[in-house]
Amino acid sequence: MFTWNVDPEILQLPFTIGEGTPHGIRWYGLLFAAAFLLGFKIMTKIYKNEGKNVADLDSLLMHVILGTIIGARLGHCLFYEPAEYLREPWRILFIWEGGLASHGGTLGNIFSVFLYCRKHRDQAYIWLADRIAVPMGLAGACIRMGNLFNSEIVGMPTTMPWGVHFARVDADVIYRHPSMVYEAICYFTIFLICNTLYNRWGKDTKPGSLIGIFAILTFGSRFFLEFTKENQVDFESGMLLNMGQLLSVPFVLVGIALVMYSRNAPSAATSKK
Numbered sequence: 001m002f003t004w005n006v007d008p009e010i011l012q013l014p015f016t017i018g019e020g021t022p023h024g025i026r027w028y029g030l031l032f033a034a035a036f037l038l039g040f041k042i043m044t045k046i047y048k049n050e051g052k053n054v055a056d057l058d059s060l061l062m063h064v065i066l067g068t069i070i071g072a073r074l075g076h077c078l079f080y081e082p083a084e085y086l087r088e089p090w091r092i093l094f095i096w097e098g099g100l101a102s103h104g105g106t107l108g109n110i111f112s113v114f115l116y117c118r119k120h121r122d123q124a125y126i127w128l129a130d131r132i133a134v135p136m137g138l139a140g141a142c143i144r145m146g147n148l149f150n151s152e153i154v155g156m157p158t159t160m161p162w163g164v165h166f167a168r169v170d171a172d173v174i175y176r177h178p179s180m181v182y183e184a185i186c187y188f189t190i191f192l193i194c195n196t197l198y199n200r201w202g203k204d205t206k207p208g209s210l211i212g213i214f215a216i217l218t219f220g221s222r223f224f225l226e227f228t229k230e231n232q233v234d235f236e237s238g239m240l241l242n243m244g245q246l247l248s249v250p251f252v253l254v255g256i257a258l259v260m261y262s263r264n265a266p267s268a269a270t271s272k273k
Contacts, residue, residue: 001161001162001163001164001165001175002164002165003164003165003167003173004148004151004164004165004166004167004168004178005166005167005168006027006149006151008026008027008028008149008150008151008168009024009025009026009027010024010025010026010027010030011024011025012024013025026149026150027146027149027150028146028147028149028150029146030146031142031143031145031146031149032142032143032146034142035138035139035140035142035143036061036064036065036139038135038138038139038142039061039064039132039135039136039138039139040057040061042134042135042138042195043057043060043131043132043134043135044057046131046134046198049202049203050131050202050203052122052123053122056120056123059116059119059120060113060116060128063112063113063115063116064109064112064113064132066108066112067105067108067109067110067111067112067113068105068108068109068112069095069100069105069108070108071104071105071106071107071108071109071111071112072100072101072102072104072105072108073092073095073099073100073104074092074104074108075100075101075102075103075104075105075107075108076099076100076101076104077092077099078104079101079103079104079243079247080099080101080232080233080243081099081233098152102140102143102222103244103247103248103251106251109132113125113128113129113132116128124207126207126208126211127207129208129210129211130198130205130207130208130209130210130211131198131210132211133194133210133211133213133214134191134194134195134198134210135191136191136194136214136218137187137188137189137190137191137192137193137194137214137218138187138188138191140183140184140187140190140191140218141183141184141185141187141188141191144180144181144183144184144187145180145181145184147180148178148180148181148184151166151167151168151169152180153179153180153183153229153232154166154169154176154177154178154179154180154229154230155176155177155178155179155182155228155229155230156176156177156228156229156230157174157175157176158175158176158177158228159175160177162178163175163176163177163178164176164177164178176230177228177229179225179228179229182225182228183221183222183225186217186218186221186225187218187221190214190217190218190221193213193217194210194213194214197209197210197213198210206262206263206265206266207261207262207265208258208259208261208262208265209258209259209262211255211258212254212255212256212257212258212259212261212262213255213259214255215251215252215254215255215258216252216255216256216259218251219248219249219251219252219255220248220252222244222245222248223244223245223248223249223252226241226242226244226245226248229242229244232244
């Protein structure tokens with residue numbers, strides 16, 4: 001057991017945009033940016049491997065960034081604190097106050113990639129979803145490590161030898177599950193699995209297989225890891241399953257459906273022969 005008391009800010013800036021806005025560069029922001037940068041590098045390799053126009057990735061990156069941030073913010077506001085943000089809807093724009101939901105970010109990505117594919121007819125939606133599934137686990141791991149530096153999404157008290165005292169959360173010494181680290185490890189493992197499968201299958205990847213496997217593993221692990229977390233909002237206290245678990249179930253079911261569909265679907269390379 002040990003104490004975690006790392007300053008979430010790497011350095012402070014000598015100015016602010018406005019009252020209440022952040023005035024420093026934070027580890028979370030750096031890791032959030034790293035998630036997109038690493039994803040861009042991996043997708044560049046995939047596009048070159050499959051003969052796609054690498055220049056299209058600039059547009060894809062912007063779609064994914066906007067879809068992730070807008071979706072994650074709306075997801076938090078509408079899933080976790082709807083009454084507060086519907087009462088003061090302009091506060092949805094105050095991202096610096098904190099509050100991003102991964103399920104909302106996933107939904108935002110689903111929609112933004114759909115918009116991208118409408119402009120790039122040579123890249124089918126399910127084809128692209130399978131390829132994006134490769135770096136998404138790595139991105140999720142980066143973001144959860146950002147949560148660690150923010151001392152947020154902490155777990156429930158534990159007597160396990162790896163329990164952590166989050167000094168910025170608890171004034172008293174309480175050792176908790178480092179739930180965000182559990183998730184980061186799971187997501188990085190999922191990245192290794194999806195990357196290994198893509199390297200094996202390549203152009204012969206069956207439509208829906210990788211994104212289906214990603215959805216099952218990611219949201220399945222999220223469902224069980226929620227049992228180690230403290231509830232994020234008060235209304236979850238009286239629920240059998242918390243909001244994170246309830247939102248994970250549909251994604252797991254969709255993932256199962258995609259994997260079943262992919263078993264009889266021809267690969268992209270086969271369908272062109």
